[in-house]
Amino acid sequence: AAGCGGGDKPIGSASSSNPSASTSSSGGGGGAHKQGGSVTIANVGGQTWPCQFNPFNPAVNQESLGFVYEPLTFVNVLKAGATTPMLASAYTWSPKKDSITFTIRDGVKWSDGQPFTADDVVYTFTRMKEQPALDLYALWTGAGLTSVTAAGNKVTLKFKAAAEPYFFNFANQVGIVPKHIWSTGEAASKPATWTDPKPVGTGPFTVESCSSNNISYVANSNYWQPGKPYLQKVQYPAYLDNNPANLDLASGKAQWGGQYIPNIDNFYKSKSPQNNYWFPPTANVAIVPNNDPSHPVTSKLAVRQAIAYALDREQISKIGESGYQPAANQTGVVSPTFDKYFDKDALAAAGYDKPNLDKAKQLLQSAGYSDSNKLKLNIITVTGYTDWDASLAVIKQQLAKVGIELSVQDLQQQSYNQKLYTGDYDLAYSSQTGGPTPYYELRQLLYSKNSAPIGKSASTNYSRYNNPEVDKLIDQYAAADPDTQVKLIKQISSYMIKDVPVIPTTESVDWYQYNTKDLDGWPTQDNPYAQPAPYNMPDVGQVLTNLYSKSAQK
Amino acid sequence: MPEQLLEVRDLTVEYDTGSRPVVAVDHVDLDVHAGEFVGVVGESGCGKSTLLFAIAHLLSSPAAITGGSVRFNGQNLVTMNEKKLAAMRWRDFSVVMQSAMNALNPVKSIGAQFQDTIMAHDEVVDDGRPAEVLRLVGIDPIHLRSYPHQLSGGMRQRAMIAMALLFTPDLIIMDEPTSALDVVAQRSLMVQIKELQKKLGFAVVFVTHDMSLVSHFSDKLVVMYAGQVVEFGDTRAVFDHPEHPYSAGLLDAFPSIRGPKVPLTGIPGAPPNLASPPPGCRFQPRCPKAFEDCPKIEPELYQVGAVQARCLLHAPDLIREAQ
Amino acid sequence: MRYLIRRLGFFVLTLWAAMTLNFFIPRMMPGSPEEALRQRLSKGGSVVTAEQLRTVLAEFGFDPGKNLMLQYLGYLKSMVTGHWGVSIGSSLGVPVTSLIGDALPWTLGLVGIATVLAFVLGTLIGTVAGWRRGGLIDGIVPPVFIVTSALPYFWVALLLISLFAIGDNPVLPNDFNYDQGLTPAFTGEFVWSVIKHGILPASTILVTAVGGWILTMRNNMVTTLAEDYVRMARAKGIPGRRIMFGYAGRNAFLPNLSGFAMSLGFVISGTILVEYVFNYPGLGYMFYNATVSTDYPLLQALFLLVTLAVLICVLLCDFAVFLLDPRARTKG
Amino acid sequence: MSAVVAGASAPVTGATRRPRGGLFRAILRNRKAVVGAALLLLFILLAAFPGLFVPGAHHDPQAIGDLPLQHPSGSHWLGTTGLGQDVYAQLIYSTRESLVIAVVAGLGATVLSVVIGVSAAYLGGFADDGLSMLTDIFLVLPTFPLIIVLATYAGKGNLTVIIIVLILTGWSYGARQMRAQAMSLRNRDFLESARVRGERRSYIIVVEVLPTMISLIVANFLGAALYSVLTAAGLQFLGLGDPNSLSWGTMLYWAQNQGALVNGLPAWALSPGLAVALLGVSFALLNYAFDEISNPALRPVRRRRARTAS
Amino acid sequence: MTTVDAEMAGGTDSAAAPLLETRNLTRHFRVGRGFSPQLLHAVDAVNFSIGRQEIVALAGESGSGKSTIARLLAGVYKPTAGEIFYQGRAMSTFRSRKDQLSYRGDVPMVFQDPFSSLNPAFRVSHGVLRSLKLHRPELDRQQRYAEAERVIEAVGLTPAADIMNRFPYELSGGQRQRIGFAQALAHNPKLILADEPVSMLDVSIRIGLLNLMAELRETQGVSFLYITHDIASARYVADRLMIMYAGHVVETGPAESVLQNPKHPYTDLLLGAVPDPRAPLSTGIEGDTGEPPKVIDPTPGCRFRWRCPLAVDKCHSVTPELRTLGPNHQAACHVAEPDIGT
Numbered sequence A: 001a002a003g004c005g006g007g008d009k010p011i012g013s014a015s016s017s018n019p020s021a022s023t024s025s026s027g028g029g030g031g032a033h034k035q036g037g038s039v040t041i042a043n044v045g046g047q048t049w050p051c052q053f054n055p056f057n058p059a060v061n062q063e064s065l066g067f068v069y070e071p072l073t074f075v076n077v078l079k080a081g082a083t084t085p086m087l088a089s090a091y092t093w094s095p096k097k098d099s100i101t102f103t104i105r106d107g108v109k110w111s112d113g114q115p116f117t118a119d120d121v122v123y124t125f126t127r128m129k130e131q132p133a134l135d136l137y138a139l140w141t142g143a144g145l146t147s148v149t150a151a152g153n154k155v156t157l158k159f160k161a162a163a164e165p166y167f168f169n170f171a172n173q174v175g176i177v178p179k180h181i182w183s184t185g186e187a188a189s190k191p192a193t194w195t196d197p198k199p200v201g202t203g204p205f206t207v208e209s210c211s212s213n214n215i216s217y218v219a220n221s222n223y224w225q226p227g228k229p230y231l232q233k234v235q236y237p238a239y240l241d242n243n244p245a246n247l248d249l250a251s252g253k254a255q256w257g258g259q260y261i262p263n264i265d266n267f268y269k270s271k272s273p274q275n276n277y278w279f280p281p282t283a284n285v286a287i288v289p290n291n292d293p294s295h296p297v298t299s300k301l302a303v304r305q306a307i308a309y310a311l312d313r314e315q316i317s318k319i320g321e322s323g324y325q326p327a328a329n330q331t332g333v334v335s336p337t338f339d340k341y342f343d344k345d346a347l348a349a350a351g352y353d354k355p356n357l358d359k360a361k362q363l364l365q366s367a368g369y370s371d372s373n374k375l376k377l378n379i380i381t382v383t384g385y386t387d388w389d390a391s392l393a394v395i396k397q398q399l400a401k402v403g404i405e406l407s408v409q410d411l412q413q414q415s416y417n418q419k420l421y422t423g424d425y426d427l428a429y430s431s432q433t434g435g436p437t438p439y440y441e442l443r444q445l446l447y448s449k450n451s452a453p454i455g456k457s458a459s460t461n462y463s464r465y466n467n468p469e470v471d472k473l474i475d476q477y478a479a480a481d482p483d484t485q486v487k488l489i490k491q492i493s494s495y496m497i498k499d500v501p502v503i504p505t506t507e508s509v510d511w512y513q514y515n516t517k518d519l520d521g522w523p524t525q526d527n528p529y530a531q532p533a534p535y536n537m538p539d540v541g542q543v544l545t546n547l548y549s550k551s552a553q554k
Numbered sequence B: 001m002p003e004q005l006l007e008v009r010d011l012t013v014e015y016d017t018g019s020r021p022v023v024a025v026d027h028v029d030l031d032v033h034a035g036e037f038v039g040v041v042g043e044s045g046c047g048k049s050t051l052l053f054a055i056a057h058l059l060s061s062p063a064a065i066t067g068g069s070v071r072f073n074g075q076n077l078v079t080m081n082e083k084k085l086a087a088m089r090w091r092d093f094s095v096v097m098q099s100a101m102n103a104l105n106p107v108k109s110i111g112a113q114f115q116d117t118i119m120a121h122d123e124v125v126d127d128g129r130p131a132e133v134l135r136l137v138g139i140d141p142i143h144l145r146s147y148p149h150q151l152s153g154g155m156r157q158r159a160m161i162a163m164a165l166l167f168t169p170d171l172i173i174m175d176e177p178t179s180a181l182d183v184v185a186q187r188s189l190m191v192q193i194k195e196l197q198k199k200l201g202f203a204v205v206f207v208t209h210d211m212s213l214v215s216h217f218s219d220k221l222v223v224m225y226a227g228q229v230v231e232f233g234d235t236r237a238v239f240d241h242p243e244h245p246y247s248a249g250l251l252d253a254f255p256s257i258r259g260p261k262v263p264l265t266g267i268p269g270a271p272p273n274l275a276s277p278p279p280g281c282r283f284q285p286r287c288p289k290a291f292e293d294c295p296k297i298e299p300e301l302y303q304v305g306a307v308q309a310r311c312l313l314h315a316p317d318l319i320r321e322a323q
Numbered sequence C: 001m002r003y004l005i006r007r008l009g010f011f012v013l014t015l016w017a018a019m020t021l022n023f024f025i026p027r028m029m030p031g032s033p034e035e036a037l038r039q040r041l042s043k044g045g046s047v048v049t050a051e052q053l054r055t056v057l058a059e060f061g062f063d064p065g066k067n068l069m070l071q072y073l074g075y076l077k078s079m080v081t082g083h084w085g086v087s088i089g090s091s092l093g094v095p096v097t098s099l100i101g102d103a104l105p106w107t108l109g110l111v112g113i114a115t116v117l118a119f120v121l122g123t124l125i126g127t128v129a130g131w132r133r134g135g136l137i138d139g140i141v142p143p144v145f146i147v148t149s150a151l152p153y154f155w156v157a158l159l160l161i162s163l164f165a166i167g168d169n170p171v172l173p174n175d176f177n178y179d180q181g182l183t184p185a186f187t188g189e190f191v192w193s194v195i196k197h198g199i200l201p202a203s204t205i206l207v208t209a210v211g212g213w214i215l216t217m218r219n220n221m222v223t224t225l226a227e228d229y230v231r232m233a234r235a236k237g238i239p240g241r242r243i244m245f246g247y248a249g250r251n252a253f254l255p256n257l258s259g260f261a262m263s264l265g266f267v268i269s270g271t272i273l274v275e276y277v278f279n280y281p282g283l284g285y286m287f288y289n290a291t292v293s294t295d296y297p298l299l300q301a302l303f304l305l306v307t308l309a310v311l312i313c314v315l316l317c318d319f320a321v322f323l324l325d326p327r328a329r330t331k332g
Numbered sequence D: 001m002s003a004v005v006a007g008a009s010a011p012v013t014g015a016t017r018r019p020r021g022g023l024f025r026a027i028l029r030n031r032k033a034v035v036g037a038a039l040l041l042l043f044i045l046l047a048a049f050p051g052l053f054v055p056g057a058h059h060d061p062q063a064i065g066d067l068p069l070q071h072p073s074g075s076h077w078l079g080t081t082g083l084g085q086d087v088y089a090q091l092i093y094s095t096r097e098s099l100v101i102a103v104v105a106g107l108g109a110t111v112l113s114v115v116i117g118v119s120a121a122y123l124g125g126f127a128d129d130g131l132s133m134l135t136d137i138f139l140v141l142p143t144f145p146l147i148i149v150l151a152t153y154a155g156k157g158n159l160t161v162i163i164i165v166l167i168l169t170g171w172s173y174g175a176r177q178m179r180a181q182a183m184s185l186r187n188r189d190f191l192e193s194a195r196v197r198g199e200r201r202s203y204i205i206v207v208e209v210l211p212t213m214i215s216l217i218v219a220n221f222l223g224a225a226l227y228s229v230l231t232a233a234g235l236q237f238l239g240l241g242d243p244n245s246l247s248w249g250t251m252l253y254w255a256q257n258q259g260a261l262v263n264g265l266p267a268w269a270l271s272p273g274l275a276v277a278l279l280g281v282s283f284a285l286l287n288y289a290f291d292e293i294s295n296p297a298l299r300p301v302r303r304r305r306a307r308t309a310s
Numbered sequence E: 001m002t003t004v005d006a007e008m009a010g011g012t013d014s015a016a017a018p019l020l021e022t023r024n025l026t027r028h029f030r031v032g033r034g035f036s037p038q039l040l041h042a043v044d045a046v047n048f049s050i051g052r053q054e055i056v057a058l059a060g061e062s063g064s065g066k067s068t069i070a071r072l073l074a075g076v077y078k079p080t081a082g083e084i085f086y087q088g089r090a091m092s093t094f095r096s097r098k099d100q101l102s103y104r105g106d107v108p109m110v111f112q113d114p115f116s117s118l119n120p121a122f123r124v125s126h127g128v129l130r131s132l133k134l135h136r137p138e139l140d141r142q143q144r145y146a147e148a149e150r151v152i153e154a155v156g157l158t159p160a161a162d163i164m165n166r167f168p169y170e171l172s173g174g175q176r177q178r179i180g181f182a183q184a185l186a187h188n189p190k191l192i193l194a195d196e197p198v199s200m201l202d203v204s205i206r207i208g209l210l211n212l213m214a215e216l217r218e219t220q221g222v223s224f225l226y227i228t229h230d231i232a233s234a235r236y237v238a239d240r241l242m243i244m245y246a247g248h249v250v251e252t253g254p255a256e257s258v259l260q261n262p263k264h265p266y267t268d269l270l271l272g273a274v275p276d277p278r279a280p281l282s283t284g285i286e287g288d289t290g291e292p293p294k295v296i297d298p299t300p301g302c303r304f305r306w307r308c309p310l311a312v313d314k315c316h317s318v319t320p321e322l323r324t325l326g327p328n329h330q331a332a333c334h335v336a337e338p339d340i341g342t
């Protein structure tokens, strides 16, 4: 696996003041491009556009964050959290990492021409305190934010405790909104429900028109990055279903896709040499066993181990996911994206690097199962996730070989969630959202505070794994220095091997297709400057400022 | 001799039943002169209604005329096209159906049904004509605005007859117009028809299976059996001297309210299945006078005095050993 | 008159009962709006807790903690007053009225026209087939349409797509209501685009729905033609066409009309699949979406709308029969 | 329906019409009925013995193969799925579930229609009003959304749930017809006659009334079965069934989700739908044929010229 | 119920009582719905009796209540008022299944409409066989079949074995009517309520059935209530004739006496309307419209008064009662003269 690691700076290191510096190698031509051209995005939203752009509305912020609203700092998940300054040209952590000071960029203007100031930043964060509904990432409640203050062009966020893990949220995922708009009218009185139909932001684009079928963005002429964006228009049609979106991508009608396309080489790639795809992995798809003692079978270590040993993850990847999602490994560290944290040797030492059916059978025997007393297990999954269904069909076959009878229960999203969250299952097929380092996913999976008693809704630790030692390691991470952080993650992942709390099967990827006929500057495996799928926010903004039209260069 | 109005020759009608066709009217001949009242009797299912519909060319599948002609005022109705027929219908001959309940369109008022007819013929008729004919049959013209279901059975029958009189046709074909009525009502309706006929001079072909009913009203009588005409002649003549054993049987079978009370006997057996009639004479299996030739030879209509009868007993060229 | 009052009473009572069901059934579904929303979000890379979402939803007017009976009363009130609230599903915060307002014209335009067209066409063809019983049309039409009436909606849709919309030179578009590049306006280009996009879905509905009407109408027609009054009309010399439509057709049509109203619920249901396959942004698709995202306000409004539409249609058809059939008028 | 077949060998007697033989003969003589019955028989055979129709290599239709998304070929008559499963084998093995849904749901809905419809007619008064209203409500409720809700509520789209849902949503139309018919029977003289004869009320309802409605009941069953086939397929196509089960709707769901059509595999995308359609057609044909048999007026006729050579 | 009735119900000498007797038998129907219910007086205060081995013919205008009387006697309708006595016992006291069953066995009914009185789902033998099973439990299956065949043959349906196995739709109206008749014959009845049992028969077959009725009376002592429009046939078989008009019995007496010497103007009208090929046309009724009177919420007075040529003032205010005007001959008319010499 190439293209990762290298000279990228992890979170916390001093940052460059030139936003385009880290991407200067991108886009082939290097440096500036002429403006012109447009891109059409094909990404199934499964709904028609409501034409709302409120960045605090979790249902619609995908259409505004990155396009219109920008964060303080961009954090690149694909480069282990490398940062790119955006509205903050720099930031510094206090030594104890419980306070951070952003330097607000000069010369930025809102798309309505008003100047952007530190006041806007403070306003944005303060509103989140006053209106809890705006505080999507629970910064004031969960992360321990205590104050936001401005001094000149500096804005300081103070926390109760070390808060580095939340940097990704508050610096990267919160879009800054203009105080002069948001402090009047409905935006002020009901900021959470305000529709924000004509959003004013600092981002590269503004909304030109919106209908239920299509959002059309135009370049923001006031954009603070000189010469950018190169593209003058973005079309974002509302696709309701995969097939039409896929067809449009294959035909080149849409150039930027975030789609799962079955048989993609044949259906998409072969249609044109300019059709490309890249699926960078960011998190795990896993069999989540219920570790709670109330589930006597799956809380048995030997059973979990047997499953882990029995799986041929390469096959699952190849057949179930058509090879698009790479095989995962039992450490829970996504490779190659986070290879830096990946302890390959530990994996091999435990024998999890390849399937081991004998070991699996032996474990099952030790747990008291045999041909006459077969281990029968139920796994829940979500109706409509056909690749999961396919993977499970493969897994079912694999487990059958060691004498485990797996029956797959496809549930409607709602029922699935309910069962998963409340722990009403034996096995669940599930995936989590990653973060800029494996820490984020591992914390979600293993931290006992993210769990809940059976019957209560757990936030992310659905397996109900509870190990004080792991909790301690996770707690240490926030205040640790980068090298220690790497060590901590390796330590945490060793428990994945030891306790097998969850059993990763494949790595979930960003579905990403791009067409280079007229457009270039795409994120690629060699230049992973942002998560490439258009549904990633605010990464979409990074891509949009790097894309340029080849025909416009002539 | 009054002029010949209707001349039916060799008329044959078949019902297509999928397997063997049912010959419901079998080579029937019939003559009607202007102003004449011809009664057609015969037991149920012998093809009376079918004959009427064939004459008026109103059959629809699965029935079809498979032979013969119907000459009305010299024109053959069988080969005439729908358009010409439509023009003649009702103006030259009209039909009163078996049950008035079903023959009147339930969703149109009586008046509207009159108007329909008038419009279909772009005949210049008086606006008052519907009211006039209704009055003729003894119905208050306010019923022009009524719907069929608002009238009693007798009134509906009368309304039908009024409708048939609309253009004063030459011939009115009536299919058991009184079968739904009780005797008193039936009687008064018959008397009315007879009076109108006298007044307006149209001819009537009147179907019933009630022998006694026609006895008082009809001039000529046609007795049908199993799709065939078995006896034809002046009503009085037939009643006085039935020449066909079936007619005789019929006349013997009903009691009278006057005169001496005599024990009566019916005709044993049941009418034949028209899809596979018995060989030879169709009445032969039930006939008290049958002899050995009867199952062998199909009788024709033979002239016997004033009447015609389809019985081998009257066949001129047959040596009748039976006698 | 009493008949009409009875009908109206029935209307109100049924509507109320259906509305009550409409309220409770969605609430018996597992999951909740906040979980639905949370699921959607994970794709975009944010981790938002369920509690946080509850706060957000409360802001949008959905309070799951409220007593169910109070919710019900509030619901009845809001349904009657037309304050249908805002979506709490995938279109979080959008007023339900505007969501429906956007989708309704398309559904009415496509599904409505296609359904009515199917009914009218079917009735006409059925009339002719029944009239010319045993003729060429009657020989071909019923068997063919027995087959088409048994075809699954979505399969016909797929077939049409594979015939006309897939391949190197698709003849017709297979999705959406108009080209995404266009802005709705009354221009030739836009109208043409709308028509082009409507052809396949409309044909789907037409092909599958018309058969049933043809067959029932034909059978009604045949039965009616056997009635004496039709023969009577012929005897009166009334021209064939007038008998066909004015006598037989009209009377055969009456039961069909009631049947149309009664089956409207089924028709609307079927169109969900059509809209789903063709990505047609109408009410059907919205219904599906609202269901999977537990969007109570939207679901309730849609349920109400459909129930009301069917009920009103039944009522109208009843009145039509009432007007057309004097027997019905005196019956009650 | 196997009785239909048994009747095929019954001797066709002449003049005297033996009613049972008559019904079979009527079915045999009706081309629609013959085609419908033959189709249904074929499906019954497929459902009962799928193994007979599938080459040995594909006896596990769910077996994952190495060659996904193959075009039809000698070894895979209808190609393979995205998981390399044999489409033809899946198609054949799916018959059972689809047929079971059709028959069981059809029967269930019919029973419910009869019970509710006939009780409404017989009980009269308030019971009638209540039951009629219930029927109307179910008739008026938008079916498909209701099904989606119910299927979602039931949690998992397994067979039982789908069948229950289909029964719940499919009975109302029939119940209305049943009620109307039972109402019209209520004052028929033959029921009075049975009472005058001295029969008990229960006997009259069960033995005298229900058999007279048999043609409506059969027609209803066929209609309900058709509805069930189509609706179940629609549900499964939307993913509301159990994607791991073998049924035509599920096959379509997979085909749709794995882009069978857009990948140029129409055999995979269309054949299950065709199977649904054919099963539906067989029910529809039988239904219309049944109409024709019970109402001779509807039978097709030949048009004859007014004058044929005689 | 009056005390007298109670005594009667308690059981008088059943041999002395007529086979069947009605007292003040009345049946009203509610017509019109909702807030304006109206009463249709189908049968009003009718008294008559049927003796053993007697054939009583009941004739009258369509809608005059003939079928209603038959249905009342058969227990299809419950009387609005009045009582029916069977062999001296009041019918309302037949509560037990045994009583009910024995009455039903003794008094079967032939329904007027043969098209609706046979269950289309069963072979035509169904009714006959069920009757036998219910009322002659001593027979085994084979005997029942034999017996059924016998009665079906008795009504002139041959070959019985074939006819029995047909379905109603395979029979003509006349054949069905005879099946209905056969059903009534099946179980040795005492009184057959025959509601127009021959209306759809051809004259030739009709006479056969009439002869059968006469024979049954002679050989098995069966009584009949013979409802008909066909006065001539009534004369042919009946001992006694009853004429109904608008829910009232207007005349009753020995058949011959009523026919030869009608007392009531309606009887007169009726007889005059009967077509008879052997008699000349009678006159005098041409002006009659033949419309039946309305019996919905009637006012007192003779119900024939509007059509009556002899009506006097009294007819408009007083409902006439049956008066004896000749031997066994009664009529309900204010104007009618008694027989001279009585």
Ligand SMILES: Nc1ncnc2c1ncn2[C@@H]1O[C@H](COP(=O)(O)OP(=O)(O)OP(=O)(O)O)[C@@H](O)[C@H]1O
Binding pocket: B015, B016, B017, B022, B024, B042, B043, B044, B045, B046, B047, B048, B049, B050, B051, B062, B209, B274
């Ligand atoms: N649609 C049909 N298919 C086959 N046979 C038929 C059909 N309609 C009538 N028939 C047969 O044609 C014959 C004549 O019937 P038609 O109606 O003319 O008799 P009818 O003399 O008018 O009897 P009725 O006195 O009962 O009215 C009958 O034997 C009948 O069975």
Ligand SMILES: Nc1ncnc2c1ncn2[C@@H]1O[C@H](COP(=O)(O)OP(=O)(O)OP(=O)(O)O)[C@@H](O)[C@H]1O
Binding pocket: E029, E030, E031, E040, E041, E042, E060, E061, E062, E063, E064, E065, E066, E067, E068, E069, E112
């Ligand atoms: N169930 C009923 N409900 C309401 N009215 C009825 C009912 N049965 C009979 N009638 C009415 O009672 C009156 C007498 O009817 P009934 O049937 O006894 O007459 P009928 O003398 O038998 O006539 P027909 O000679 O036509 O058979 C009629 O006006 C009829 O409409």
Ligand SMILES: [Mg+2]
Binding pocket: B048, B049, B050, B098, B175
């Ligand atoms: Mg006739």
Ligand SMILES: [Mg+2]
Binding pocket: E066, E067, E068, E112, E195
């Ligand atoms: Mg009667």
